[in-house]
Amino acid sequence: MSPPHTLSWLDAPRDDTGVEMFDETSHTYRPYTELADAASRTSGGLIAAGVPHGAVVPLLCSTGPDLVAAFYGVQAAGCVVSVLAPPTRMSGEAARAHVRAVVTAVAADTVVVDAAHHDYAVDVLAEAGADTRVLLLEELVAGEPGRRDPAEQALIQFTSGSSGRPRGVRIGHAALDANTTAIRAWERAGRDDSWCSWLPMHHDMGLIGCLVVPVSGNNRLAVCRPETFLRHPLSYVTRFDAHRVERPATITATPAFGLQRIVDRVDHADLEGADLSGVRAVIVGAERIDPALVTRFTDLMRPHGLSSHALTPAYGLAESTLAVTGVPVEDVPRAVRVHRDDLRVGAAVSLAAGADDRETVQVMSCGRALDGLTVHVVGEDGKPLPDGHVGEMAVSGSSLADGYLADGSAEGTAFEDGRLLTRDVAFELAGEFYVLGRLGDSVKVHARSLFAEEVELMLGRAGLNLSRVCVVLGEADGRAHAVAVLEGLDARAAEVAEDVLAAACPGTRRHVARVPRGAIPRTSSGKSRRRQLWQRLSQEHAFDAAPAATDTPA
Incomplete structure (x- = not known):
């Protein structure tokens, strides 16, 4: 096969751009020349360690430049990379089980980790009784550079699992090159464009859209951890402000939830004096987009220079890279x-x-x-x-x-x-x-389809916090059911949900379930696992126990 386009930057890295890691108060920066050297040394370390050509190597690293170098280092060694979700303070046994499941699914003999996750990885793999080596990234980088021909496969991307258990998707270099090229053409990305991202790098939108796409073009990339964005979204928005940073970002990507977080936490006073006129594309995907949210976001940003053309809805999924x-x-x-x-x-x-x-x-x-x-x-x-x-x-x-x-x-x-x-x-x-x-995630009632995403949007328009709401639809006992699950919300919110379900889901048996914080199962990218929640409610006989509203026949 011809050399993959997405790896070509390793042979001609720019020294005037690179990857910046930032949070509310600090930032670090590493140029692409340094990252290319680290990738080559990582590759050489894997070769010296005897990792076979074509082997799948899971990677567990914190968000940042080291992950970028390691991601390309694995591929430069002729291996196939699979990026694992790093644990957070909220991670529990589900996160540990996911790591074990991935290592088992790809039959990994070797896992690469940074120092921050070494002990965690050793413990998790020991629980599985796996005979898997844990190689420390910092030690690999200390060795000599090396390179092998790329494998046909580039990476194994695990789906989010929002409608079932995660599945490993085999993405070849040809598909990765094609999608990267198509995305850059669609974004009209040029040499001087700069990306900013808060998305987790193990998720397809963060990994492909906000790592592979900019890095493959030697474009500047500023990244923060998702926790930074959730705590302080203004620190992310600031990276686009020409009056506050020397090289403001021009392109970003986010699920609709990110727009919601910004309009909830940032106001016009926070943006006073900001210049966002250089932003060319705010790509929005991964979930249903509420036009009302788009209006709120553009109303907030337009007075500070954001063009109405900049907001760019999109659709995609891991199975198409x-x-x-x-x-x-x-x-x-x-x-x-x-x-x-x-x-x-x-x-x-x-x-x-x-x-x-x-x-x-x-x-x-x-x-x-x-x-x-x-x-x-x-x-x-x-x-x-x-x-x-x-x-x-x-x-x-x-x-x-x-x-x-x-x-x-x-x-x-x-x-x-x-x-x-x-x-x-x-x-x-x-x-x-x-x-x-x-x-x-839909049911048919009176020959009409009801979609969970639409019902959730209606709950959001009624004032409920969509980060604490999940709607599940399904059939039980021959009847269509609609359930609004409210996480840590009060009785008033339950009343609002009942009214919305009555308007949105006629012909169904309707339930409102109030559950504690953390009770809604979620993917590593934050999406609700609707099918898992439906199955749990069914097994717990929640439909029998919870009060249900239904339509009275005329």
């Missing part, structure tokens, strides 16, 4: 309002005029298919549907992964006949895709 569709950076994102009764697979949507009401849904466009990818909306028979019809998104093209690990079979997203069936429901209008939610 990362990005599938995106709004062109020169366009203002569109939103359309459609009738709720049209939201069922195979039905044609009809656009609605006027203000918000209970019979319509406003949906934000996630843009057009990126270069090298083809997206069709298909019906239950797998055949493409006409423009404007609701169906499942099916993706084909050069960015598709090579499939799952051998133990990755499960219901849901699947590779079939050269295409990826995403299980995500959408409709297409004039070449743009409007994503509604997942088939597995």
Whole structure:
């Protein structure tokens, strides 16, 4: 195979750009010349340690420049990298079990860790009785440089597991190169662009969109830990301010939750005097985007120079390396309002005029298919549907992964006949895709589909904190059920949830469950594990025990 484009920066690293690690009060910086040397030494250390060519090497490191160097060092050694989520103060047995599951799934003989996680990794692997070497990154970097031809596979990316257990996705260098090239073309990324990210580097959006994409172009990258962003989002926003930093960021990516955190914690007084006019792209993906949240965010940022073109909704998933569709950076994102009764697979949507009401849904466009990818909306028979019809998104093209690990079979997203069936429901209008939610997170009532994401957005509009809310939908005892799970919220919030469920979920048995903080199971990237929560509620007979509302037949 020809040398992967995403590794070419190692041969010509820039000395005038690099990776910066920051928090509320401090920052450190390492140029790409230094990171390329560290990657080469990491590679040489792995070769000297006898790690075979093509071996999968899990990597457990803190967010920052060392992780960047180690990520490329593993690949430079001709090995396949899989980035593990570092533990946090909130991590418990689930995080330890995930590490053991990944090491087992990839049959890893070697794990690379930094000094901060050495003891943790040794303890976790000892619990599993695994005969796995733990190599210390700091010792690898102290050795001599080395390099081997790259393996065909670049990395194993584990899915978030929001609708099932995480699955290992096998991503080849060809797919990684193709998606990286497509993303940079879509973002119109140039030599002088600069990225900033708070996203975890083990997650596909953080790893591909905010590490591989900028690093492959030798672009400046500023990163902080997710905890820094959650505590003090203004420290992140400041990295884009031309009046406060010498080289402000121009591109970033975030789930919609990140926008919510900013509008909740940052106000106009915090931004007084700020110059955000250099921001070209705020890419928003990973979850359903509320047009009302987009309005709140742009109203906050526009007076300080942020262009209405900068907000860039997108859609993607690990099985397509990362990005599938995106709004062109020169366009203002569109939103359309459609009738709720049209939201069922195979039905044609009809656009609605006027203000918000209970019979319509406003949906934000996630843009057009990126270069090298083809997206069709298909019906239950797998055949493409006409423009404007609701169906499942099916993706084909050069960015598709090579499939799952051998133990990755499960219901849901699947590779079939050269295409990826995403299980995500959408409709297409004039070449743009409007994503509604997942088939597995919806129920049919009176021939209409209800999507958990839509109900959650309605709870957010009613004033509830969406970081403490999860909606699960499913069928039990022959009836459709809608459950709003409220984490650490009071009785008043429960009343609000009951009213929203009554409006949003007619024809279902409706439940509001108040649970303690931390009771909603989440992925390492913060998404609610809806299926796991549904199964737990079912096993605990919560539907029998909790008071339920239902519609009275006329």
